[in-house]
Amino acid sequence: MRAVLAWLAAGLWLGWLGLHLGALLWGGMARVVGWGLLVQIVPVTALLWFVPALLWLLWRRKATVPHALVLLTSGPCLLLALQGFSLYPVAYPLTSLKRARPPVAVRLPTDEAMLVVWGGDEIEHNYHALDPTQRWAYDLVIEPAALGVPELEAYGCYGTEVLAPAPGRVVVAEDGHPEAIPGQFVPNWKYPAGNHVALRLETGTHLVLAHLQPGSVAVSVGQEVQEGQTLGRCGNSGNTSEPHVHLHHQRQDPGRVGLVAEGLPLWFRDLEGRDGEIMPRGGVELDGDEVRFLGERVRHRAR
Numbered sequence: 001m002r003a004v005l006a007w008l009a010a011g012l013w014l015g016w017l018g019l020h021l022g023a024l025l026w027g028g029m030a031r032v033v034g035w036g037l038l039v040q041i042v043p044v045t046a047l048l049w050f051v052p053a054l055l056w057l058l059w060r061r062k063a064t065v066p067h068a069l070v071l072l073t074s075g076p077c078l079l080l081a082l083q084g085f086s087l088y089p090v091a092y093p094l095t096s097l098k099r100a101r102p103p104v105a106v107r108l109p110t111d112e113a114m115l116v117v118w119g120g121d122e123i124e125h126n127y128h129a130l131d132p133t134q135r136w137a138y139d140l141v142i143e144p145a146a147l148g149v150p151e152l153e154a155y156g157c158y159g160t161e162v163l164a165p166a167p168g169r170v171v172v173a174e175d176g177h178p179e180a181i182p183g184q185f186v187p188n189w190k191y192p193a194g195n196h197v198a199l200r201l202e203t204g205t206h207l208v209l210a211h212l213q214p215g216s217v218a219v220s221v222g223q224e225v226q227e228g229q230t231l232g233r234c235g236n237s238g239n240t241s242e243p244h245v246h247l248h249h250q251r252q253d254p255g256r257v258g259l260v261a262e263g264l265p266l267w268f269r270d271l272e273g274r275d276g277e278i279m280p281r282g283g284v285e286l287d288g289d290e291v292r293f294l295g296e297r298v299r300h301r302a303r
């Protein structure tokens with residue numbers, strides 16, 4: 001009887017774990033959602049099996065086969081909590097710059113010189129990389145930046161026209177979210193993108209431009225826009241610590257699935273003094289209360 005219960009408990013756990021691993025093998029959106037659950041939900045549930053199995057082992061000093069299976073599979077799952085709670089973030093591992101298709105190359109979203117806060121393939125240069133949707137996202141500012149002051153107008157980016165990085169059809173044009181106060185980072189999990197525009201490109205994939213100024217969104221859903229056309233103005237709405245342009249490339253239509261999707265590589269072309277397609281790197285250094293941006297400076301090349 002006891003053996004039957006032990007096998008039942010082990011089977012329940014292994015089935016649960018298998019469900020998530022199966023989602024990763026399935027690919028596509030199942031992989032994205034499966035990864036999210038694997039790093040956030042599975043470690044918590046693993047604890048519910050790991051602790052009793054460990055206590056039993058210590059008490060009885062012998063492990064049966066179902067005990068061993070539970071201990072050996074739930075133990076490593078606890079480590080996934082490091083990723084799920086951002087304690088030791090690593091780049092989303094289930095895709096790569098070479099394998100993720102299609103990549104796109106677009107122009108910069110303003111005509112100004114921009115500083116890359118986060119960008120690139122590696123997590124040291126691009127914090128977004130831990131998130132499957134934002135795997136190759138950028139955060140771009142215009143100097144002066146990293147001021148830590150609450151006045152929006154003090155930041156170089158604030159109010160700058162945000163331009164369509166490529167031609168496309170508008171699939172999201174959301175406005176009406178208020179500005180967050182810069183330098184006083186209060187997470188906004190309900191509307192992380194704030195006022196934002198999404199474009200469907202000729203590849204059938206989508207660009208998302210976020211954190212626009214309230215009342216500035218200048219396009220509407222269904223509209224065809226040309227490259228370089230004004231979409232809105234740089235602002236600080238949504239989950240943001242200072243005025244910047246967030247830009248990412250995702251496969252699924254954010255008008256349908258929102259901002260949980262397969263992130264895709266995004267390159268810049270037509271950069272001043274740079275040939276070909278570039279994935280500029282970001283970087284941020286924290287020195288006590290002071291924040292320093294160490295990323296590359298880039299500018300659109302006027303034709």
Ligand SMILES: [Zn+2]
Nearest residue numbers: 137138139246
């Ligand atoms: Zn961002």
